[in-house]
Amino acid sequence: MKAQRATPPVHGILRPTVVHPAAFTFKLPDNVSYAEGAMVEPVAVGMHAATKARIKPGDLAIVMGAGPIGMVTALAALAGGCSQVIMTDVQQPKLDLAATLARELHDVDRLSSFFDLVQQDPVISGSYIVWSDGRSGQWRVQLHDLNTGLDQAISGVTPAALDPRIHENVVVWRDRRNGDDDVYMAQVGPSCSPFATIGQVRLSPDETGVELSGKIVTRDLGNSFGIQEPDRSAGILVKGVWAVAPGDSVSVKGILKTLESGERILEPVIVRVASAGDAPVPLGVNNRTLGGEDFGDFTTGLSSGLDGWGLNNVGNLMRVWGRVTASGNGWFALAGWNPSAGDLRIECPGLTAPAVDAMVQVTGIAGLNLSGETRNRLIRAARAEDIVPLDQ
Secondary structure: OOOOOOOOOOOOOOOOOOOHHHHHHHOOOOOOOOOHHOOOHHHHHHHHHHHHHHOOOOOEEEEEOOOHHHHHHHHHHHHHHEEEEEEEEEOOOHHHHHHHHOHHHHHHHHOOHHHHHHHHEEEEEEEEEEEEEEEHHHHHEEEEOOOOEEEEEEEOOOOOOOEEEOOOOOEEEEOOOOOOOOEEEEEOOOOEEEEEHHHHHHOOOOOEEEEEEEEEEEEEOOOOOEEEOOOOEEEEEEOOOOOOOOOOOEEEEEEEEEEEOOOOOEEEEEEEEOOOOOOOOOOOOOOOOOOOOOEOOOEEEOOOOOOOOOOOOOEEEEEEEEEEEEEOOOOOEEOOOOOHOEEEEOOOOOOOOOOOOOEEEEEEEEEEEOOOOEEEEEEEEEEEEEEOOOOO
16 A cells, blocks of 8 residues: 655655664653654644744734644744734634633634724734724724633724724724824723732732732743742742743733632733843742641632641742652652642643652742642642752
8 A cells, every 4th residue: 555644756654664764763752652742743843833933922823724733833823922823724623622722722703803803903912902993984993802802892983093002901092083183092901909019919809900010930831920029928820921031020910810729820911021130049948838828818828628837838939859759741749748748749741750759859839739629739840950850
């Protein structure tokens, strides 16, 4: 049988065995499955496309086709800095599957008025798109929120609402409602109140609009990042893909939420980097004091479920040590401080987990992990140097 997996007229390799040059053959690591290994080529195609596109932080990407190549290209675009990716395909199930990979991936058919939006020269900032809509014969400034999927009329109907521009969450445009070109302005998104410290934020209830400034980025996890006070007194996880690096001093505006595990997070509307700096030094603790006790009425520690000890440090950059008790793809566990407390889970997606019984030092963002009804300690490691073997 002649197999066609290469470019015709060259035959492909749809067969049980094949002779291949050793110089171009690479053994998969033990912790990478054949299924994962098969994704190396599609991922390489997606990464190459994202690199060729010269993506800048905050860009909007459109990927046509939601097959395996399209999906990894969309993910590569997000990893490269795109704030949102819009996908098209003739088969709706593919788009439904793509939408489960990241909340920043959008089905073009579910973006209301998208094609009209394109025709009206949209302007994009973060998760917002603004444009002038004159389909009714009258004009108004419209806004689309890519996070919620909601449309909002910013201006009333007017003879001409022209050249809308958006900076962070402020929209300005020229409007001829009074016969002259006047400039109008509107603020969009949630109302955020300034807080001096992350500790004050964590004393507040969910859905509070928060504005923080002068906080230090601890680690970029890809789909989220950590910030903490310069004096390391408190930290919090910020969701979303943003162009930040450890040591950056940032301002964040967003909404306070609580994960199912009880961990507090911020869902940001705006992230602004004020200056770069040195990566912060982690706080070293033993496994017993990682996590800490409850903090106020709204912020959970480990007091409810697995006895927490000491100050609440969830969200901070922490360092722990211990013996590896279990290991898997993108995670491993360290022995707990006593058998009843359970093991400490380390999440390290994309990194090689150490072998069972190895002694290691781990640095990462402290969090909470919920397994069934049991809440336990968690560390999120972001880079290879965050996991250091101690028994070599």
